[in-house]
Amino acid sequence: MKHLLAIEQLQREEIEAILDRAESFAEVGRRDIKKVPTLRGRTVVTLFYESSTRTSSSFELAAKRLSADLVSVKAAGSSVDKGESLKDTVATLSAYDPAAIVIRHPYAGAAQMVAGWTEAAVVNAGDGKHEHPSQALLDVYTLRRRLGSLEGKRIWIVGDVLHSRVARSNLIAFQRMGAEVTVCGPPTLIPRGIEELGCDVSHSLERLGEADVVYALRLQQERMTESFVPSLREYAATFQVDTRRLSPRQLLMHPGPVNRGVELSGEAIDSPQSLMTEQVAAGLVVRMAILYELLAGGERPAPVGDGEGAGRPTPIGQPA
Amino acid sequence: MSLTETLDVRPGEAANLILRRATVLDPVAGIAGVHDVVVRGGRIAELAAPGDGDADGAEVVEAEGLHAFPAFFDPHVHLRTPGHEHKEDVETGTRAAAAGGYCGLLAMANTQPSVSTAADIASLREQARAGASVPVGFLATVTRGMKGEELTEMVELREAGAVGFSDDGLPIRSARIMRRALQYQRLCGGTIALHEEDPELSGDGVMHEGPVSAALGLAGIPSVSESTMIARDAALAAYEEARIHVQHISAAESVEIVRAAKAAGVQISAEASPHHLCLTDEEVRSLDPQRFKMNPPLRRESDRQALIEGLRDGTLECVATDHAPHQAEEKEVPFEQAAMGVTGLETAFAALHTELVLPGTIELGLLVERMAGGAAPFGIERPALAPGSEANIALCDLGAEWTVGEDGYESRSQNSWCAGRTLTGRVLVTLAAGQVAFRLRSFSLGVAA
Numbered sequence: 052m053k054h055l056l057a058i059e060q061l062q063r064e065e066i067e068a069i070l071d072r073a074e075s076f077a078e079v080g081r082r083d084i085k086k087v088p089t090l091r092g093r094t095v096v097t098l099f100y101e102s103s104t105r106t107s108s109s110f111e112l113a114a115k116r117l118s119a120d121l122v123s124v125k126a127a128g129s130s131v132d133k134g135e136s137l138k139d140t141v142a143t144l145s146a147y148d149p150a151a152i153v154i155r156h157p158y159a160g161a162a163q164m165v166a167g168w169t170e171a172a173v174v175n176a177g178d179g180k181h182e183h184p185s186q187a188l189l190d191v192y193t194l195r196r197r198l199g200s201l202e203g204k205r206i207w208i209v210g211d212v213l214h215s216r217v218a219r220s221n222l223i224a225f226q227r228m229g230a231e232v233t234v235c236g237p238p239t240l241i242p243r244g245i246e247e248l249g250c251d252v253s254h255s256l257e258r259l260g261e262a263d264v265v266y267a268l269r270l271q272q273e274r275m276t277e278s279f280v281p282s283l284r285e286y287a288a289t290f291q292v293d294t295r296r297l298s299p300r301q302l303l304m305h306p307g308p309v310n311r312g313v314e315l316s317g318e319a320i321d322s323p324q325s326l327m328t329e330q331v332a333a334g335l336v337v338r339m340a341i342l343y344e345l346l347a348g349g350e351r352p353a354p355v356g357d358g359e360g361a362g363r364p365t366p367i368g369q370p371a
Numbered sequence: 372m373s374l375t376e377t378l379d380v381r382p383g384e385a386a387n388l389i390l391r392r393a394t395v396l397d398p399v400a401g402i403a404g405v406h407d408v409v410v411r412g413g414r415i416a417e418l419a420a421p422g423d424g425d426a427d428g429a430e431v432v433e434a435e436g437l438h439a440f441p442a443f444f445d446p447h448v449h450l451r452t453p454g455h456e457h458k459e460d461v462e463t464g465t466r467a468a469a470a471g472g473y474c475g476l477l478a479m480a481n482t483q484p485s486v487s488t489a490a491d492i493a494s495l496r497e498q499a500r501a502g503a504s505v506p507v508g509f510l511a512t513v514t515r516g517m518k519g520e521e522l523t524e525m526v527e528l529r530e531a532g533a534v535g536f537s538d539d540g541l542p543i544r545s546a547r548i549m550r551r552a553l554q555y556q557r558l559c560g561g562t563i564a565l566h567e568e569d570p571e572l573s574g575d576g577v578m579h580e581g582p583v584s585a586a587l588g589l590a591g592i593p594s595v596s597e598s599t600m601i602a603r604d605a606a607l608a609a610y611e612e613a614r615i616h617v618q619h620i621s622a623a624e625s626v627e628i629v630r631a632a633k634a635a636g637v638q639i640s641a642e643a644s645p646h647h648l649c650l651t652d653e654e655v656r657s658l659d660p661q662r663f664k665m666n667p668p669l670r671r672e673s674d675r676q677a678l679i680e681g682l683r684d685g686t687l688e689c690v691a692t693d694h695a696p697h698q699a700e701e702k703e704v705p706f707e708q709a710a711m712g713v714t715g716l717e718t719a720f721a722a723l724h725t726e727l728v729l730p731g732t733i734e735l736g737l738l739v740e741r742m743a744g745g746a747a748p749f750g751i752e753r754p755a756l757a758p759g760s761e762a763n764i765a766l767c768d769l770g771a772e773w774t775v776g777e778d779g780y781e782s783r784s785q786n787s788w789c790a791g792r793t794l795t796g797r798v799l800v801t802l803a804a805g806q807v808a809f810r811l812r813s814f815s816l817g818v819a820a
Contacts, residue, residue, distance in 0.1 A: 059586075138703050158705035159589055160658030179707060180588030219588050243591065244582030 052348075054166045054173040055341055057182040058220045063227050070192050072340035072348065073333070079116070080336060089347050090119035093150040098140070099176070100126040100156045105307055105334060106176050106185065110153045113338035122147065137161065138168055145169040150346050154178075172345040180216050186306055187220035189337040191228055193329050194264060197302060202229035205261055207253075209292060210268030210314050211240045211279075217306045218268055222250055233262070236290060239279045256289075259296055266304045267292050267314045287313055294318045302326055373752050373761060374475050375804050377534055378506035379499035380465075383806045385413030386762055392421045393434035393766065397441050397756040398736040399743075408439055410762045413805020417758050432800065434766060441754040442474030442763040442801055443720060446564070446745030447539070447618055447642060447691035449712070450507070452498065453491075454483025459696040459783050461495070462502040467694070467716040467782040469504040469809035472765030472798035474754050475746065476505065476716075480512045481540035487512045487523045489531035496532055505803040508534035508749070513552050513563060519544050522552055529559040535749050537564035539618055542600055544570065549604060553613035562640075562749050564616040565604055567625070568667065572596035577707050579621075579652040579668040587655065589707065592668050594622035601625050605632035605639055616748045617641040619693050621667035623677030630686045640748035642691035643678045645719045646788045649726040651675055660709030661702040662788045665695065679732060682741055689744030692719050696784030713788040718775055720767070722789055724796035735769075764802040768814075771797040 052065060079087055095114040099107050107123070114121045124144065126132070131140060137156070144152065145168070152169060154162050155176040162175035177183040194201055206225050212218040212234045225232050226249055233251040234241060246252050259265065270286060280286040293316035297303060303315075303325045311317050319325065390408040395418060397403075407424025409416040417424070445468060451459040459467075461478075468476050478495070480486035486495065492509055499507045511533035515521045517540065525536065536552070543549045543565070552563055573596040578584050580591020601617055605628060608615045617629060620641050629641045646665065651672050654663045663669060681687040695712025702709050715722075720742060727733045746753045754763035775789040801809040 136700065136704065156705065158707040159587055161705040163658055164703075164705060179705070180590075182588070216588055219586070242585035242588075243580055243593075244585040247582035248586055 052344060055184050055345060056162050056166060056173065056175045058184045058187045058223045058227070059182065061184070061227070066188065066191065066224065066227060069188055069337065069340045069344055070195060072343055073192050073336040076336040076339045086116050086118060088118045089343060090114070090117040090150065093119050093346060094122060094147055095119040095151045095153065095342065096122045096124065096144050096147070096149045096171070097153040097176070098124045098144065098155070100131065100154070101177065103155055103176070105331060106155065109334040109338050110174070110176060112335055113342055116339055117342055119150070119342070122149070137164070141165050141168045145171060151342060174341060174345065177216055180214055180219070182220045183216040184220050185334075185338055185341055186217050187224035188341065189330060189333040190221055190266070190304060190306075191224050192337050193304070193326050193333045194302070196329070197326065198263075200229070201225060204230045204263045205233070206230045206264040206266060207233045207235055207259060207262040208266045208268065209235045209256070209290060211270050211274060212236050212245065212268065213240045213242050214271065214274070215268050221266060222248055226250070235259075237280060237286070240274070256292070256296055260298060262301055264302045264304060265292055265297060269306070269308065270310060270314050283313055290314070291316060292319055294322060297324065299324060304330060307331070372750060374506045374754070374763065375761070377751055378475055378508040379496045380503045380506040380804050380806070381499070381501060385805050386410050386802055386807050387412065387429040389424045389426055389429055389431050390434040390439055390764070390766060391424065391431050393437055393439040395439045395756055396736060396739055398740045399441070399753065400755050400757045402756050408756070408764065410764075410802065413762055415756060415758050415760050415762055418756070432766070437799065438767045438769055439756065440472070440739045440765045440767065441743050441756050442765045442803055443472050443742040444744075444746040444751070444754060445473050445476040445692050445694070445716065445719070446616070446689060446749060448476045448478055448694045448716065449481070449696065450478040451696055452482060452495070457783070458698055461498045461507065462504070463781065463783040464694070464696075464716070465502075465504040465507060466809075467714070467780065469801045469803060470781045470798065471716040471718065472720050472767065472801050473716065474505055474763035474801065474803035474808070475508070475751070477508045477510055477534055477745075477749060479537060479539045480510045481517060481538070485512045485517050486510070487515050489524070489527045492528060492531040492533050504808045505801070508751070510535050510537045510564065512536065513538045513543060514548060517541050519548055522548070522555060525552075525555055525561070526559045529561050533561060534751075535562040535564055535616075537566070537618070539564060539566045542566050542568045542570060546603060546607065550607050550611065553607055553611040553615070556613050562614050562616050564618050566618050567597050567600040567604065569596045569600050572599070577664065577668070578655045579670040581652060581671060583652045583655055587658070589655070592666070594624050594670060594674070597622050597667055598624035598628055601628045605629070605637050608639060609635065609637045612638070614638040619644050619647065619667055619691065620678065620681070620687060621647050621670050621674060623674045626677045626681040626686055630681070630684075633686065641681070641687045642689045642745060643682060643687045644691060644693045645715055645722050646713060648675065648678055648682070648690070649722055650788065655706075658706045660704070660706045661786050662713060662790060664706060664709050664711055665693070665713050666711040679727065683733060683737065688741065688748065690719060690723065690741050691745050692716050696782055697786045698784060702786050713786050714780070714782050714784055715788065717781060718787060718789040718794065720765070720798060721773070721794035721796045722792075724769065725794045729795060762802040762805045764800075765798055766800040767796060767798050769796045771795070773797050
């Protein structure tokens with residue numbers, strides 16, 4: 052695997068390889084010194100054109116735990132503000148010979164374009180409303196830890212599917228791992244033709260009880276002014292996942308940040324069936340695994356004869 | 372009106388030549404057979420028996436196995452002049468047209484500033500007389516600055532030589548303004564060409580709304596954003612007994628509406644572009660804006676089939692390229708940010724020959740007819756191969772394979788939807804308005820006598 056651009060491009064075995072790798076990094080996280088030398092001497096660039104807390108911080112920490120040199124570029128306050136094109140920005144950053152560029156961009160296909168412009172491995176950290184593959188991987192990781200396997204499990208993705216890259220990546224990832232997916236929301240927020248991706252479509256929470264896992268999506272405030280929903284009140288009344296609609300055997304997930312009292316009730320968020328904190332923790336180890344797979348994993352032969360030199364994948368069992 | 376009565380071209384030497392043993396095909400004139408096409412003084416002097424044409428000192432082009440068609444006419448081209456000459460200008464755009472076998476084209480008015488005054492028209496006509504390889508006609512905008520608020524001085528524009536009117540690039544939102552323009556047309560004539568799209572429905576869409584947009588997370592442009600506006604304007608044209616031409620039809624629903632309007636006697640004509648006839652929204656999965664982002668967007672296979680059926684039954688009387696040049700920096704950006712439009716003049720015939728004629732989807736004669744069908748809706752005489760006609764001829768090698776872009780482009784821009792494709796069928800020589808407008812370099816070298 053050269054890049055991580057879209058879940059759509061991954062086979063089940065590739066997904067499982069990353070998750071298995073993440074399991075081994077979970078052990079590193081329990082040590083006093085939570086760092087391995089795998090990427091020592093190599094550079095990881097994070098290039099964020101959109102605001103982000105979880106994704107950017109976990110990729111940065113993942114790079115640091117793997118001992119990479121890290122350059123974090125945020126569009127605000129950079130030459131992007133001065134009108135530099137994406138292509139030119141990538142050319143500039145590529146001059147540092149980075150091993151990986153992690154990019155978040157407000158438009159679909161940006162990561163794929165960047166992959167055509169640089170020698171570095173490119174990680175899509177969210178491109179428009181298209182895909183968010185690392186989120187899908189960490190969600191599958193979280194579920195696999197809890198359930199053992201997703202095979203035959205029923206997963207409902209509830210909310211603003213239309214504007215959600217998380218919904219798209221997770222829909223594909225869950226299905227690849229053997230789950231049956233239903234997307235649920237008002238017709239205004241379910242993209243026309245989504246059923247061709249193999250999922251069921253529901254416009255009511257009536258049958259929510261059949262789900263093993265409920266994955267709620269964030270509803271942006273501005274969706275009301277655009278008449279996607281008449282009011283937050285009506286949306287919450289019809290589509291909020293709360294403890295009344297949720298049975299105790301069901302697991303609850305959300306990519307964050309949550310609008311308390313809109314897509315989820317506060318009670319549901321804080322209930323023991325909520326996996327939201329586990330999702331965040333999984334984000335770190337899964338992103339370490341992604342960087343490892345791209346930069347040190349797979350078929351890449353280990354360089355010989357340069358001692359502890361740069362670029363050499365180090366067995367992760369050894370602390371740095 | 373003949374081509375050069377209405378359109379402007381750089382004056383040059385009238386052609387004298389013979390296309391020896393050419394396979395001549397002009398379905399409208401009922402000509403199909405092998406002839407020596409004798410061109411004298413820029414006119415078709417005779418279609419002689421093969422080998423019998425009297426050269427009389429004129430150049431002889433050995434055309435055995437090659438096809439001579441009436442040259443093509445494109446009613447929908449963006450020459451980007453004035454204002455965006457870095458993308459295209461009158462000279463490069465008409466050169467691209469000549470290379471594609473065209474003997475005439477109509478230029479859209481959505482320039483910077485837009486073509487909204489008689490002075491704008493006069494200046495463009497002067498540029499055409501100075502540098503156009505093939506005759507060009509200019510459309511003026513329907514509304515001032517394409518704002519959709521006030522009509523342009525349509526009478527004065529017509530007197531200055533505007534062939535017709537269009538706000539192409541933007542729809543005319545207001546039904547009231549649309550109706551006024553149609554009423555006013557009675558005073559000044561000039562077909563009104565319409566970019567049909569309801570912006571309330573297309574919103575910030577960047578591709579066809581359907582399973583592919585759902586999979587990619589791209590905002591969709593539903594088919595009904597086009598078809599509802601066509602239905603509105605067909606009804607208005609019927610009510611005002613006006614003449615309208617619907618540009619770049621993309622959706623099956625739209626074809627159906629035009630078909631019904633024609634059956635009801637509305638003076639409506641319509642065009643389809645080569646890219647909508649050859650491609651579907653499945654191409655957008657590549658997220659390549661250079662080749663696959665345009666407005667209207669590529670739609671489903673069922674839409675493409677409906678367009679082909681419309682071409683067959685005459686609901687769509689012509690192919691129009693909507694040649695829309697853009698520079699690389701406007702296309703080397705993520706799909707949603709990229710400019711809309713692709714170039715098409717140099718590849719239209721070859722692409723449709725490759726994609727529709729060779730697989731047997733449509734007959735060669737139908738393609739030839741539709742390639743020149745864009746003249747009549749604007750009151751321009753269609754190019755013909757009958758003796759006595761002005762020489763407007765496309766000489767083609769239907770067996771020639773070539774890779775698009777390999778030798779560069781005549782156009783100043785490179786955003787061809789065919790870039791990198793191998794096409795079968797190539798224009799070798801174009802005669803436009805009685806002059807030799809184009810010769811493929813390798814071919815002319817090959818036959819130099």
